[in-house]
Amino acid sequence: MTRIIGPDDMDAISLGGAFLGTGGGGDPYIGKLMARAMMTQHGPVKVVNAADVPDDALCVPVCMMGAPTVMVEKLPNGDEALAALRALEAYLGRKADFLICIEAGGLNSTIPFAVAAATGLPLIDGDGMGRAFPELQMVSLTLHDISATPMVIADDKGNTGVLNAVSNQWTERLARAATVEMGGAALVALYPMSGLQMKKGLLHGTLSLIHDIGQTILTERAANRHPAAALIAMRGGFDLCTARVLDIERKTTGGFARGRARLRGMDDDAGREFILSFQNEFLCLEDDAGQPLALTPDLICALDADGGLPVTTEHLRFGLAIRLIGLPADPQWRSVGGLALAGPAYFGYPHPFQPLEELVQARQPRKKPLNTEATK
Amino acid sequence: MVIRLGIDVGGTNTDAVILDGRRVLAGVKRMTTEDVMTGISEALEAVIAEAGIARDAIDVTMIGTTHFTNAVVERRALDPVAAIRLGLPATACLPPMVDWPADLIAEVGGHRYLLHGGYEFDGREIAPLDEDGLLKVADDINSKGIRAAAISSVFSPINRAMEERARDILQERCPGLAVVMSSEIGRIGLLERESAAIMNASLLTLSNQTVSAFGRALSEAGLTCPFYVTQNDGTLMAADMVRRFPVLTFASGPTNSMRGAAFLTGLKDAIVIDIGGTTTDVGALQHGFPRQASSVVDVGGVRTNFRMPDVFSIGLGGGTRVDGTADALAVGPRSVGYRLTQEALVFGGKTLTCTDIAVAAGMTDIGDASLVADLDPALVTAARARIAEMLETAVERTRISPEPMPVIAVGGGSILAPDSIGGLAVLRPENFAVANAVGAAIAxxxxxxxxxxxxxxxxxxxxxxxxxxxxxxxxxxxxxxxxxxxxxxxxxxxxxxxxxxxxxxxxxxxxxxxxxxx
Structure with missing residues (x-):
């Protein structure tokens, strides 16, 4: 089924993207404004099923890379993404047929809509993560041996560069260094792939999922309900904690926003403290005894405890009350290869990966899991 | 013992209270006037007379005002502003005011200028400041007769040097131009900080007039004590700060009414409904403090990142018009506002308002009850039910726990509130009508x-x-x-x-x- 996405759909898509963005991926508000401006000017965007894409089509993800703390301040020029795509097409000697969202989260779930509107190209209903991750090799495409290069990186000043690297990890290292020089944020076109590769390597249906999650947040808020319960039921998730930000330590280094927040529990969690660590995305939640409550690659999603809107790392601030929800990651991420790519050890956290379900069980041995409908 | 004078200048009413420690000595309500000053003077004289104290016994005066928020919400008394951003070649895709409502952009003129400049996150320049471009902007400002400018540079919270340089260049070329720098107002987050700076610049004439009116009203009343104005987070700022940063008062109204309600009742957890002449604000007290809104708050349709209480507003107040019949009834959102005492039926006017309904139902005794004696009882019943329903919806929206909690009704229009809303008991503390002024006094x-x-x-x-x-x-x-x-x-x-x-x-x-x- 093809979905037609217009300016009015971008509210739901940016909210859903912010939720699955697990705090990272940048402020989707900016991406929403960019996409709406492009759609108003050029018309709506067609989102097609992966299965409907011809095997020999050229499919190209476009996305932003860098630190979200930079993106809320140094907004894009607006021409970077198209410049990156055009430069990659020139290098390949072939025009792209379809565009892809590399991650189902944050700014990167909205910027491709802006590029799709500007070029008239359809977007594929899927992404490479089912969430957001901080580094560009952390995609299901890497697990399926699809190369990130040739890749083009473009900045606000008009600089572009073509990269060819020996591995996707090397692509990340080289592109990250260029991103820092370019001011901490850049637009990239990468992972050029055939329709056949795309069908194997991409997580399918995740743009529709983002849209549905955003729609649920809007519907619940319109009915004056906090969306947490509905989202937990919808995605088979778990309530992790409700807490207030006590301290937030954050640095923009190496092309990332890195840091950790100390949280003081409220309501049912009163009297407890939590540590939430992030590198662009929320990656590790521990209690005051150092016990992990949720670990990457499982999703740690943050909603504002009162209003129920998703909260990104750059909007965390002293005194803000948040409600954290854990969602199990796509099974690919829990495989040996997936954990090597984006598990706790990769980021230097001292905990071996344990699935969210087990961590929740271990924490509340006598209580039933907090999700009532979806532990199938 | 400290004697405190609290004044609340709202869109409809100007209230004043005098507090001796925790004791409310006197509280009065007068109409807000076009010039602001007359209303304050009248309220001042009345409250001093009622308290029966000497003028020099008053130690300090605190003023809360919704004047500046109302100006933005109602799109009036705003100055045209030159919105200048230093950030090219970055940021071009989303120019200043990109997410503002069209009518507000029109009100401040829509004068946008993007120039080369700004900083990277690590302090490098994105581009050198375009000083020639600034001179051209200055000439354009002069030729258009614009009197205020807002300058926002990328990453000015980590380095404001370029904003300062741009200000100096502009002020040299445009004598008397008022300049607001975004680094003086907000934190990281370009669009929100820039919008706040632009709104602030558009309010400078009004803030100058208003603060001067405050000062004149006080000195003409023979008050020589210092005066302060309450800001968004419920704290005080000096009068001169308000002249320069009127946006910092944006949410002081709801903050004051909630803090006043907590003070008057001694309750720490409650829902507060503040019913004024035109609108009702509903918010929640948690542990004695107004519950804060999440990271972004909408003011007059513009996204900001001020620290503000989470308040839900509906178009219901004492001056709200009631139209139609018992079967086809409309309550609001239009209101007669400050013309209540001329236009409402009980004051001899021709417009049926919520106040008339409350008088006809015997809920209060204002004006001349005989003027509403022959209203259709079915209409009165239907209107009361509709008012109760509107309040219940607003309270339900604000309620975040199923536990029963009290509802505190404050504000001049709280006579409209029934004794119970959605099963929750409604409290009307003594001096409920002037809770905002009490909140200002205890800032x-x-x-x-x-x-x-x-x-x-x-x-x-x-x-x-x-x-x-x-x-x-x-x-x-x-x-x-x-x-x-x-x-x-x-x-x-x-x-x-x-x-x-x-x-x-x-x-x-x-x-x-x-x-x-x-």
């Missing part, structure tokens, strides 16, 4: 530190602790009680461009004023 004292620390030989925690200690000392020196102090803002922004591992730390603490419960 908190703050102490603030915002400066650069070097982490060279110390840990971040040590620097944060030092900043907090300084802020606490400043608050105590300004008259706050030590045991009531609480940190409400704590933020550090590492400054990668400075040597010595520098970080900018901002800490704000607030506390109750000295003799409040002495």
């Amino acid at each position: 908190q004292i703050s102490g603030e530190v915002d400066r650069i620390f070097s982490l060279e030989s110390r840990t971040r925690d040590e620097c944060l602790a030092e900043a907090e200690a300084e802020a606490r000392a400043a608050a105590i020196a300004a008259g706050a009680r030590e045991e009531t102090l609480e940190v409400i803002e704590r933020e550090d922004v590492p400054l990668a461009y400075l040597p010595g591992n520098a970080t900018r730390i901002h800490v704000k603490v607030v506390g109750e004023m000295g003799a409040l419960d002495a």
